[in-house]
Amino acid sequence: MMTDELIFLEQDILTQDEVFDFLAQVSVVHGKAHDKGAVKEAFIAREHEGTTGMLEGFAIPHAKSSAIDQPAVIVVKLKNAIEWQSLDGSPTQNIFALLIPENDAGEKHLSLLSKIAKLLMNEDFKHQFKQAQNKAMIAELLRKNL
Template identity: 35%
Template structure:
C-alpha cells in the first residue's frame, strides 16, 4: 500500500501550529470534512476522542496517530500535519513531544484490514530516519505526496498505453443453453434411477 493512495494535498498541513492535541484533532477533522470524506463531522470526532481516552496514540519517534473508526467515514483516508516545533501528546510513558500527526479515518467495514495495513505502512516508513527527515524538511504538499509514493503512481499512469474499453458483459447464452439443458437431463436421469 502506498500512503499517497489514502490522502491528498489538501489533507496535508505544513508548519502547523497547535495549542494542544485537541486543537490538532479538530483542525485535521475539519480538513477531512472539507474534502468530503465525512458524512457527519461530530460523529467522527466523537469516535476519535473516545479512542484518545482509551489509550495513548503517540507512538514514539515524534509521531502521533490519532484515529477513529466511524460510519461517518466515506472511505479510508488520513490527514497529516507536520508541526513547526513540537507538541506534547499522550504516550505510553506520559506526554511526549511529537512533530508529525496522522489522523486516520476508517469505515468500520475496513477496520481490520485497511486500518492495520495503513498503520503498518505508516510506522514502517516513519522508523526510517532518512524518510522522517525528508518528510519534516518538505516545503510543499507535492514534496510530501512524492515521499508517500505519489510520484511513482503518476509516472505509472503516464507510461501506461491507453487501452480500448473492455466490454462490460459478454453474451454467453449460446454456451449456457446446452449446459443448462444437459444439466437438466442429468438431474432427471438421476431422479428417475432413484424411483
C-alpha cells in the same frame, strides 16, 4: 486515500484536542465524512484506548466511525510541537491521521497503520519527512514509501 489536498503544513494548533477538531473539520470539508462531532469523538475514543503518540515527534491518530464515508490519510505538520503523551515522552509535531469507515473491512486500515508505523522506525524516512518543505515533497515521499 492519500491526496495532496489532505496535507497541511505549519498549522498553528496548540493542543491535542484542537488537532482532533482540525482533523474532523478537514474530513467533512473534503467530503471524507459527514459528521464533524462524531469524527472528533472517534479520535478521542481511540486515544483513550492508548496513546497514538509514537517516537521523536510523530503521532498516528486514527478514527473509525459510521460518520466517515471514505478512507483517507490526513498529514499535518504543526508549527510548534504539542503535548501528546507519546511513547517516548517527546512532544508531537508530525501527524499521520487515518480516517476509517466503520464498515471498512479492517484489514486495509491495519495494513496502512502498520506501514506507517514501520516508516516511523526508519531514520532516513523521518529525516526526509521533517526536512520536506512543501506538499509536493511530502506527497512524493509518502507515495514512494507507502
